[in-house]
Amino acid sequence: MSDFFENDIKYLKGVGEARAKTLAKEIGVANFRDLLYYFPFRHIDRSRFFSISELHGEDLPALQIKGQFISFSTEGEGVRKRLKGIFTDGRKMIETVWFNNINYFSSQYRPGVEYVIFGAPKIFNHVYSISHPEVELYNPEKPPTGFRGVYTLTETMRKKGFSVLTLRRLIAEVIKMPGFQQIKETLPAEIVDRYHLMPLKEALVNMHFPASHAEMQKAVERFKFEELYYIELNILRFSMERGAKIRGYAFSRIGEKFNGFYNHHLPFALTGAQKRVLKEIWADMKTGRQMNRLLQGDVGSGKTMVAFLTSLMALDNGFQAAIMAPTEILASQHFAVIKEWGDKCGINVALLTGSTRQSERRHIHEDLENGSLNILIGTHALLEDRVKFKNLGVVVIDEQHRFGVAQRAKMWNKGETAPHVLVMTATPIPRTLAMTVYGDLDVSVIDELPPGRTPVTTLVRWDNGRVEVDNLIFNQLRLGRQIYIVYPLIKENEKLDLKSLEMGYQRTCDTFVGVPVCYVHGKMRPEEKEAQMEKFVKGEARIMVSTTVIEVGVNVPNATVMVIENAERFGLSQLHQLRGRVGRGADRSYCVLMGKQTSGADTKKRLSIMAETTDGFLISEADMKMRGPGDMEGTMQSGMPFSLRVANLAKDGQILNRAREAAMAVLAGTQPLLSEGAAPSPNEKIESPIRLNDYEIYMTRKELRLRFAKDVDWSLIS
Ligand code: ADP
Ligand code: MG
Secondary structure (H helix, E strand, O other): OHHHHHOEHHHOOOOHHHHHHHHHHHHOOOEHHHHHOOOOOEEEEOOOOOOHHHOOOOOOOOEEEEEEEEEEEEEOOHHHOEEEEEEEOOOOEEEEEEOOOHHHHHHHOOOOOOEEEEEOOEEEOOEEEEEOOEEEEOOOOOOOOOEEEEOOOOHHHHHOOOOHHHHHHHHHHHHHOHHHHOOOOOOOHHHHHHOOOOOHHHHHHHHHOOOOHHHHHHHHHHHHHHHHHHHHHHHHHHHHHHHHHOEEOOOOOOOHHHHHHHHHOOOOOOOHHHHHHHHHHHHHHHOOEOOEEEEEEOOOOOHHHHHHHHHHHHHHOOOEEEEEOOOHHHHHHHHHHHHHHHHHOOOOEEEEOOOOOHHHHHHHHHHHHHOOOOEEEEOHHHHOOOOOOOOEEEEEEEOHHHOOHHHHHOOOOOOOOEOEEEEEEOOOOOHHHHHHHOOOOEEEEEOOOOOOOOOOEEEEEOHHHHHHHHHHHHHHHHOOOEEEEEOOEOOOEHHHOEOEHHHHHHHHHHHOOOOOEEEEOOOOOHHHHHHHHHHHHHOOOOEEEEOHHHHOOOOOOOEEEEEEOOHHHOOHHHHHHHHOOOOOOOOOOEEEEEOOOOOOHHHHHHHHHHHHOOOHHHHHHHHHHHHOHHHOOOOOOOOOOOOOOOOOOOOOHHHHHHHHHHHHHHHOOOOOOOOOOOOOOOOOOOOOOEEEOOEEEEEOOOOEEEEEOOOOOHHHOO
């Protein structure tokens, strides 16, 4: 009976061809499995009745009210015809409305009889009204107990007479069938036991018809666990396979170059976090497996020094190092710093970007191939075919989101031993997300800033604070400092009432007369953009007006003010990135979040979090909790990380940990992969790909596929 799940929904009592079509089309329910796995998004306590006087505000959830109908009347003509019922709980009244099957409903319910009505009240013409409520007789001898599920239904379904009640009846019907008892467990029995999970059948019943709150929670937990378990299994398996296929160099010593610099030329004492991270990196590079590590460190946490010392580890083993940055400006900034460090201990460092002159380029190519060049810093130019290393041992990629896996893979040839890879990012990714989404990377975190930083003073100001903000800018300009002003959009958009960059540029020039202003936005050509950036970096322009394109990595220590217009439009993580552009020098710095006066309480709370903390990880956790993981700017472009049905990465970190542990045990060979006869999962279909940075992720429960989204040959690495 293993195909009980596969039974076409149309054979279920009360369904038939027409309804089956609707179910399939509207909510993707085509067979028994789909129906059983069509979980409620919420559970309602059946013993809890609301009184109408308790209802406040808009956006109310579906709820139960007990009472009687006072009267029914039909209103409107033709398609607008509707049945209106006035319902009272004995004190106040609420409207109920039906738009179809009017005759049926008007004959169905009688005034003077006690009912329980169920639905989400909405305000129409200043009164609460429930359209197409579910109505049940209330029996005082047997008052309702337990919990009931609330399901998502589409408008079309409601029009065709489907209610939550219908759906529940169908589900109950399937559960009653003898075949249901034959359903096989989909998790290995050992795992069900070890993690005290509710068995499948019981969990399915309790998802839909829980007898108690505790049982409902056990059921939900089981499905969350199962979902995360299979995701982890896939990701871990993927990374193991990759690890097995790609050989890495086994570095054996830390020698003269590293120790020489470390003991005699280190310009500052490393923070504890920097030291720890370096140990983690060294431990990777010793193994003979290719290092593939993501280094997360807040802006200003000192990742550049880690990149340099990592390079020295390669040098000491007779290898070269490459450091890639996403823009010429960033590459030049890295070069300036690292060249100075390298010069102190006789290390050859060169810079290669799109604008490197031909003659110099030739030199670099030569020196690379004969091995006299030790560290090459640059942009995408490093990926050109002509760039050939003698023996590249480690690649450091700064600001990870601009480079994809395929580009990483381009640094070495197929079949060769791969250089170690260290990817550095300032985007703080919450641990749960990093574990799932970047499961193929090991993660190190620099969670400590170098001592002696003056934290950036963050101010939240509304439109009426404009003069104060202008004065702050004037004062800082007078002190010789530079200013960033960031806008959310390029062009005026009346509908959203956003201040545009163009308007802002004009206003800035008009307000700060005679002060040189430059501007940058995403629609500019790269050369134009770099030229404008350059002006600001060199101090020729004192104010930079821009969109969020300046987010990544630029270091102008003389900039002390970051004004963010329409701050309510940005995600917290993004605000944090922007704020990181100031406070890089010794002077006191300011970040001003200009918000809209009329913003809601949520927005005000979000902005106040920014004023309260400068900890990027706290901010990104808060961001994820408030916005949901699918919404994290700077981490993902769009969409949920995976189509999770029940689990929530923001909240289910603990379950994720256990699921990951279980998956690891399976892959270590101490557990069977699946129980015998396990049914295929409800997630079997290939979901539409999820975009994540440069990847597209396709996932089914049986496999995970990553594809580089930009027409680059992904097979290079897989
Ligand atoms: P990020 O992690 O944002 O790339 P950087 O590497 O640019 O940060 O470092 C920011 C600044 O902090 C640089 O001026 C760097 O020299 C300095 N710095 C880095 N590590 C330390 C340290 N351990 N002690 C003091 N200053 C440090
Ligand atoms: Mg940096």
